Amino acid sequence: MIREIVKDELFLAIKSEEATKKDYQIAIDLVDTLRAHADECVGMAANMIGFSKNIIIVNVHEDYVIMYNPVILSKEGEYETEEGCLSLVGSRKCTRYKKIEVEYSDINWKKKVKKFSGFTAQIVQHEVDHLHGVII
Numbered sequence: 671m672i673r674e675i676v677k678d679e680l681f682l683a684i685k686s687e688e689a690t691k692k693d694y695q696i697a698i699d700l701v702d703t704l705r706a707h708a709d710e711c712v713g714m715a716a717n718m719i720g721f722s723k724n725i726i727i728v729n730v731h732e733d734y735v736i737m738y739n740p741v742i743l744s745k746e747g748e749y750e751t752e753e754g755c756l757s758l759v760g761s762r763k764c765t766r767y768k769k770i771e772v773e774y775s776d777i778n779w780k781k782k783v784k785k786f787s788g789f790t791a792q793i794v795q796h797e798v799d800h801l802h803g804v805i806i
């Protein structure tokens with residue numbers, strides 16, 4: 671289902687809860703909603719579509735990757751940048767890291783530990799921030 675994008679900063683500031691296998695439909699809704707916004711958005715967190723659950727979706731080279739309960743294990747190569755977000759008007763400055771290692775469960779609940787770099791790493795960091803109630 672294509673969902674409305676939440677623009678309420680108070681709701682988005684709530685820390686998300688652990689996701690479970692029961693949250694499959696939220697993951698599917700994230701796929702549908704990101705697909706519907708593909709021209710303007712490269713990643714989303716579940717709270718952006720109204721669910722405070724630890725689920726993100728990231729466009730990794732045109733492949734939509736769902737991550738349940740992602741945790742950034744390590745990061746290196748700090749830099750300053752500026753980002754926008756569908757839930758916000760305009761853009762904001764932020765600090766990001768060039769390389770990260772992330773642990774998550776994939777769409778089939780298989781545990782993964784993966785390294786990401788560059789723009790993909792930036793998207794993952796942005797979406798994981800959303801789960802912690804941080805909007806850029």
Ligand SMILES: CSCC[C@H](NC=O)C(=O)O
Pocket residue numbers: 710711712713714715718753754755756757792793796797800
């Ligand atoms: C560079 S990271 C930007 C991520 C942002 N998505 C919102 O959560 C977006 O514009 O798709």
